[in-house]
Amino acid sequence: MSxxxxxxxxxxxxxxxxxxxxxxxxxxxxxxxxxxQLRWAYERARASLEELKPDVLLVHSPHWIxxxxxxxxxxxxxxxxxxxxxxxxxxxxNFELEVxxxxxxxxxxxxxxxxxxxxxxxxxxxxxxxxxxTTLHMIRPQWDIPVVGLSANxxxxxxxxxxxxxxxxxxxxxxxxxxxxxGRRAVLLASNTLCHLHFSVEPEPPEDMAQExxxxxxGYLWDMRMIDLLRKGKTxxxxxxxxxxxxxxxxxxxxxxxxxxxxxxxxxxxxGELHGYGTVIGTGNAVMEWNLIKAGLxxxx
Amino acid sequence: MTVVSAFLIPGSPLPxxxxxxxxxxxLADAMDLAGKALLASEPDTIVxxxxxWMAVLDQLWQTKPHxxxxxxxxxxxxxGDLPFDISIDTALAEAAxxxxxxxxxxxxxxxxxxxxxxxxxxxVANFLNPGNKLPLLITANNLYHDWKITxxxxxxxxxxxxxxxxxxxxxxVGGLSGSFERHTINLAEDKVASDTEDKWNRKILSLxxxxxxxxxxxxxxxxxxxxxxxxxxxxxxxxxxxxxGTFSSATVHGYGPLYGAGGAxxxxxx
Numbered sequence: 001m002s003x004x005x006x007x008x009x010x011x012x013x014x015x016x017x018x019x020x021x022x023x024x025x026x027x028x029x030x031x032x033x034x035x036x037q038l039r040w041a042y043e044r045a046r047a048s049l050e051e052l053k054p055d056v057l058l059v060h061s062p063h064w065i066x067x068x069x070x071x072x073x074x075x076x077x078x079x080x081x082x083x084x085x086x087x088x089x090x091x092x093x094n095f096e097l098e099v100x101x102x103x104x105x106x107x108x109x110x111x112x113x114x115x116x117x118x119x120x121x122x123x124x125x126x127x128x129x130x131x132x133x134t135t136l137h138m139i140r141p142q143w144d145i146p147v148v149g150l151s152a153n154x155x156x157x158x159x160x161x162x163x164x165x166x167x168x169x170x171x172x173x174x175x176x177x178x179x180x181x182x183g184r185r186a187v188l189l190a191s192n193t194l195c196h197l198h199f200s201v202e203p204e205p206p207e208d209m210a211q212e213x214x215x216x217x218x219g220y221l222w223d224m225r226m227i228d229l230l231r232k233g234k235t236x237x238x239x240x241x242x243x244x245x246x247x248x249x250x251x252x253x254x255x256x257x258x259x260x261x262x263x264x265x266x267x268x269x270x271x272g273e274l275h276g277y278g279t280v281i282g283t284g285n286a287v288m289e290w291n292l293i294k295a296g297l298x299x300x301x
Numbered sequence: 302m303t304v305v306s307a308f309l310i311p312g313s314p315l316p317x318x319x320x321x322x323x324x325x326x327x328l329a330d331a332m333d334l335a336g337k338a339l340l341a342s343e344p345d346t347i348v349x350x351x352x353x354w355m356a357v358l359d360q361l362w363q364t365k366p367h368x369x370x371x372x373x374x375x376x377x378x379x380x381g382d383l384p385f386d387i388s389i390d391t392a393l394a395e396a397a398x399x400x401x402x403x404x405x406x407x408x409x410x411x412x413x414x415x416x417x418x419x420x421x422x423x424x425v426a427n428f429l430n431p432g433n434k435l436p437l438l439i440t441a442n443n444l445y446h447d448w449k450i451t452x453x454x455x456x457x458x459x460x461x462x463x464x465x466x467x468x469x470x471x472x473x474v475g476g477l478s479g480s481f482e483r484h485t486i487n488l489a490e491d492k493v494a495s496d497t498e499d500k501w502n503r504k505i506l507s508l509x510x511x512x513x514x515x516x517x518x519x520x521x522x523x524x525x526x527x528x529x530x531x532x533x534x535x536x537x538x539x540x541x542x543x544x545x546g547t548f549s550s551a552t553v554h555g556y557g558p559l560y561g562a563g564g565a566x567x568x569x570x571x
Contacts, residue, residue, distance in 0.1 A: 066376045067481055068560065081415040086357050088413045117484045123378040125371050127417065151375070158483070200445060201407060202358050281358075 001183040005298045006176060007052050009188040009261045010045055011272075011288040013252075014061065014134035015280035016084045016091035018042065021207060024141060028092040034207030041276020041287035042138040048275075048289055049139055052187060053301045056100045057140065057147045058107075058175065059189040062255035063131030064151040067158070069117030070171055072104040073149035075124050084130040090206060095133050100146040103186075106178035107148060114170050121151075135191040150175075152255045161243050161254055168256035172263025179264075185301065188264055190257035194226065195219030195249040195284035202281065215282025219249040223277070223284040230288060233271035235262065252283075270295050303463040304571060306342035307471040307540050307548065308335050308429070311564030312353045312421025312531075317428065318380035324491045324557050331555025331566035332428035338568050339429050344470040346390040347430055348438045348458045350451070350539035351421035352475035352532040356441035360401050360454065363418075363439040364394045364410030374420050385423045390436040396461040397438065404457060406450060421474035429472065438462075438469075442532060448521075451535040455542025471543040473536030477502045477556075477563035479529035486560065494561030501528040502556065502563040509567055512550040514541075528563070544569065 019027050021034040064071070076099055084091035104120065111118040132149050150171070156164025179186045197219045203211040214220035222245055229238045239262070246254040253259070268290065275287040292298035315322075316329035339347070354361070372383040394410060401408035422439055430437070440454060455471070462469045478498035482491075493499040501524050508517045518541075525533045541547075548569040556565040 064375055068376060068483060068485070071376075071378075083413055083415050083417055085355065085417050085419075088411050088416055092413060092415070119379070121378050123373045123381070125382050126373045126375075126378055129375070155483070198357070200358060 004179045004182045004184045004186065006179055006188060006265055007054060007185050007293050007298045009190065009265050009290045010139060011258065011286055012045070012135045012139050012189040012191055013193045013285040013287070014131040014191045015193070015283070015285060016087050016130055016134050017206065017280045018138055019093060019134055020090040024137065026094045029090050031207045032205065034209055035278060035280060037276050038278035038280070038285055038287065044275040045139055045287050045289060048291065049187065052293065054145060054187040055184040056103055056186050057136065057145050057189055058150065058186055059132050059135050059147060059191055060150040060152065060257035060260045061129055061131035061135065061191045062152045062252055062257065063129040064149070066151040066153050069119050070111055070153045071119045071121050071151035072108045073099045073128070074101055074104055074120035074122045075099060075126065076101055078126065078128055080127055082128060082130050082133050091130055093133055095128060097128070097136065097143060098146045100148050103178060103182050103184060104148045106182055107175050110174035110178050111171055114174050116167060116170055116174065131191050135189050139189060152257065156254050156256055161246055165256060165259045168259040169263040172260045175260065176264040188261045190261040192255065192257045193252040193283045193285050194223045196252040197250050198282040212279055213282070214279050214284060219284060222249040223286070227274060227277065227286055230272040231274055233269045235267050235269050239267065265290060265292065268292070268295065268297060303459055303467065303469060304471055304543055305344050305468045306339055307544055307569040307571065308339065309473050309537060309540060309565060309567040310335060310424065311476050311559055312351055312424055312474045313476065313559040313564060314374050314377050314380065314383060314420050314424065315559050317383070317424060318377065319488065322488045325559070328555045328557050328564055328566060334554045335566050335568055336429040336431070339470045342470055343468065344435060345467045346393055346436050346438055346462065347425065347470045347472060348462070348543060349422055349425050349472050349474060350440055350442065350455070350536055351419050352442045352536050353419035353421040354439070354441040356443040357445070360406050360408040360443055361441040362394045362398050362408065362410050363389055364391055365389060365412040365416065366391050368418060370415070372418060372420065372423055383420060383423050385418060385426050386433040387418065387426050388433055388436045390438050390467070393438050393462060393465055393467060396465060397440070397458055400457045400461050401454065404453060406453070425472050425474060442535060448533065448535060448538045451538040452542035455539040459543040459545070471540055473540040475536035476531035476559065477528065477565055479531050479562055482561035491558040491560060493558045493563050498528040498563060502565070506553050506556060506565055506567065509551040510553060512548060514547050540569065544571065
């Protein structure tokens with residue numbers, strides 16, 4: 001078996017509005033569109049993913065919150081209807097997905113060996129969270145690539161941000177080793193919004209784009225500053241600023257996916273490709289890609 | 302009298318799914334006692350505020366008439382399924398939505414198949430209302446609502462029940478101290494993780510038993526902060542709102558650890 005590789009990482013946020021705006025068959029709620037700039041950004045990301053031809057997608061979602069350890073989906077086939085508890089009017093999605101249980105178990109075991117508390121989720125009635133589903137739908141609506149789903153342990157909120165993100169760093173290292181040992185060609189998906197300050201009232205209809213803009217100008221400026229650094233490949237500087245960014249813009253990257261992904265990729269000083277940026281009820285969302293094949297850091301298929 | 306009984310219970314599923322673990326079994330026994338007391342008070346409807354139903358936009362009220370399904374807790378999935386069978390007092394729910402909006406708290410009903418019912422609400426249904434004998438009124442914990450607004454929500458629920466001639470049992474669902482064990486523990490040796498928090502929990506429960514509402518209301522901000530209380534103790538704010546700000550005394554049916562956090566089953570005497 002050849003050595004497995006991480007071939008790309010994507011910042012792949014999960015506002016359910018993007019699924020709602022697209023009107024896929026799986027989602028009960030129907031719209032007149034909306035949030036096109038972000039949806040078109042995902043179209044570019046989808047095209048890139050098609051070229052990458054990964055064996056597996058790994059997604060870390062802030063809406064599967066766990067207190068005791070880092071959990072991994074561990075049931076081969078999961079299906080059901082996922083209703084967003086915050087936006088049930090927008091997201092009622094019938095999902096069906098295949099889990100790469102073998103890789104999930106390896107990630108889980110490696111995490112434990114590196115000192116983390118980890119756990120496999122073996123209950124077949126488990127309802128997959130809407131963050132995981134939205135990110136997976138937006139990046140690969142065909143649902144034809146097995147996935148590994150990781151929970152967001154709430155350590156960055158329960159401990160200090162720095163202590164929590166240290167755990168996510170270890171989780172990333174554990175994930176990388178598992179992928180290398182598995183022989184898989186893997187794509188990582190960090191399901192995170194940037195500035196997470198949002199409106200408290202929803203427009204009618206929700207897709208009225210005349211109402212959509214950054215909720216907070218300072219938060220917008222932070223997003224642009226971080227995206228600019230990411231586009232220039234200044235990864236060290238990004239991670240130096242990360243706690244301040246989180247603190248001042250309530251950034252959702254606090255939940256750990258972004259750190260997990262970069263740790264797994266070994267924090268490459270690599271220019272990220274911005275597929276697009278847009279706001280959703282005022283929050284800042286960027287779809288970005290770090291293509292390790294194009295950068296010569298991984299092998300083409 | 303509109304409010305015929307009132308209770309504070311923990312939302313953790315552990316007493317339900319692992320009753321044979323002694324520390325959690327005691328809380329399960331306490332829940333059974335609370336369930337008997339609730340039934341004896343002969344309410345028409347059980348009014349539930351659970352910290353685990355989190356909302357961000359609007360104040361949400363469940364308006365789907367009947368929900369029967371299986372839930373799996375996102376953290377405690379290894380202990381199995383949480384089946385539930387819940388009926389809703391839709392007339393009271395619609396009245397609460399209207400009244401909440403009129404009180405300038407933006408509000409709406411939710412009526413969707415497979416809407417995720419939270420674990421705390423399921424604990425009410427399964428421990429306090431087995432067999433789905435009574436309808437529920439369920440509302441969310443909007444994360445941006447403070448003590449005062451949450452208290453107002455309790456008042457609104459009580460007032461609307463009164464208008465509809467409903468006798469209600471009020472249940473605030475949530476934890477006490479919030480420090481929990483992050484790593485695997487010996488379940489039989491579970492204890493409240495911090496001595497300081499344990500002392501705080503006992504002090505607050507003692508004040509409840511004495512019916513010292515004045516001191517309780519003076520102390521709760523300090524308690525919430527020092528003991529990392531679940532959601533700032535807003536579940537108690539909701540109860541106090543429904544009770545019109547007072548009660549005479551309370552019975553603590555049980556107090557104990559829930560993987561390091563504190564939980565209590567309390568019955569308030571009106």
